[in-house]
Amino acid sequence: MLRRLLTFPVLWFGLIATAQAAVPSESGALGTAVDPTLQAKLEERIDRLQLDAGVRAGQLAVALVDVTRPDRPRLAQVNGDEMLYAASLPKIAILLAAFERIEEGSLTFDGETRDLMTRMIRRSSNAAATEMIRRVGRDYINDLLRSPKYRLYDEKRNGGLWVGKEYGRGTAYARDPLHNLSHGATAFQVARFYYLLETGQLVSPKRSRQMKVILGHPAIQHKFVGGLLADSPDALIYRKSGSWRDWHADSAIVEHEGRTYIAVALAQNPRGGTWLKQLIVELDGIIMDAPMRTAGL
Numbered sequence: 489m490l491r492r493l494l495t496f497p498v499l500w501f502g503l504i505a506t507a508q509a510a511v512p513s514e515s516g517a518l519g520t521a522v523d524p525t526l527q528a529k530l531e532e533r534i535d536r537l538q539l540d541a542g543v544r545a546g547q548l549a550v551a552l553v554d555v556t557r558p559d560r561p562r563l564a565q566v567n568g569d570e571m572l573y574a575a576s577l578p579k580i581a582i583l584l585a586a587f588e589r590i591e592e593g594s595l596t597f598d599g600e601t602r603d604l605m606t607r608m609i610r611r612s613s614n615a616a617a618t619e620m621i622r623r624v625g626r627d628y629i630n631d632l633l634r635s636p637k638y639r640l641y642d643e644k645r646n647g648g649l650w651v652g653k654e655y656g657r658g659t660a661y662a663r664d665p666l667h668n669l670s671h672g673a674t675a676f677q678v679a680r681f682y683y684l685l686e687t688g689q690l691v692s693p694k695r696s697r698q699m700k701v702i703l704g705h706p707a708i709q710h711k712f713v714g715g716l717l718a719d720s721p722d723a724l725i726y727r728k729s730g731s732w733r734d735w736h737a738d739s740a741i742v743e744h745e746g747r748t749y750i751a752v753a754l755a756q757n758p759r760g761g762t763w764l765k766q767l768i769v770e771l772d773g774i775i776m777d778a779p780m781r782t783a784g785l
Contacts, residue, residue, distance in 0.1 A: 518553065518680050523562035526554065526774065530564040533770035539763060546570055547757045551675035552771050553750040554778070555741075558687050564774075568676035571647040571667050572754040575730030576612045577737040578671045580681060581640070581649045582620050583609060583702065585629045587695045595623060602702075609728055610707045614655035621654055626661055638684075640677050648677030671730070675752040678739045682750040686741055700726050700741070712738040712751065715765035716772055720744060723772070736760030742772065749775045 530552055534540055542548040549567035583605055589595035608616040629651045633641040641648040643666060652662035653670035660670040688696045703726035706713050711729050727740035739752040751771045753764050
């Protein structure tokens with residue numbers, strides 16, 4: 489089994505069954521919500537897909553969070569704190585920064601801005617992303633990610649979300665201090681982003697809802713979307729992915745038959761896109777096969 493095979497530098501969390509209410513400035517609920525049963529199921533499905541070698545090699549990082557009950561999230565992950573190049577996935581950080589600017593009144597949430605953000609997320613437009621970086625401010629994005637308010641990039645947890653380059657041609661203006669990446673992420677911190685979004689803690693409940701709408705209706709039908717909708721066409725997906733050469737990333741909130749969960753996967757392998765397409769079906773199966781927890785339990 490995968491548990492017996494893993495050695496450093498693969499990063500594992502202790503299996504802690506407790507869950508707490510989320511604290512945006514800390515790991516909070518997600519940092520202490522690792523569920524032994526969910527963890528075992530995740531490892532079992534990774535073994536089934538024969539992806540355990542990729543995990544051991546540090547080529548695959550996965551986080552799965554059951555948020556059917558948002559006040560009691562359940563987390564499972566492998567290589568959750570391994571920071572990898574994530575291509576377009578960190579555009580979610582630009583989205584967050586834009587809504588912070590909107591909330592403070594320095595950016596207007598008009599039709600043009602909404603259209604730019606929607607194209608940046610749903611179609612992964614590099615031109616729209618670069619325009620939003622310029623409107624928001626290069627330094628503002630990473631300052632926000634590292635701020636005590638969010639800590640979505642945390643050097644104590646080996647990094648996290650990072651945007652240090654405009655999208656498209658050009659050179660990086662601020663590579664991350666730990667790994668020298670221009671666009672990076674860890675599965676755990678991306679999962680935290682979506683958990684804070686789902687619980688209304690990104691900017692404000694109103695702004696969180698607006699961000700979630702923009703993440704809906706993905707126009708690019710590959711990886712998580714291609715895998716899940718082929719198997720479960722009724723599922724709703726709020727998603728951002730990324731691909732460049734051998735790097736493949738996907739992340740989503742999924743709503744399916746009364747269940748809600750967060751799935752994140754980062755891969756560095758020529759077959760990474762296929763890995764993610766297969767993996768999301770297994771992750772969905774884990775959540776759908778679990779007994780439905782009712783209020784008060």
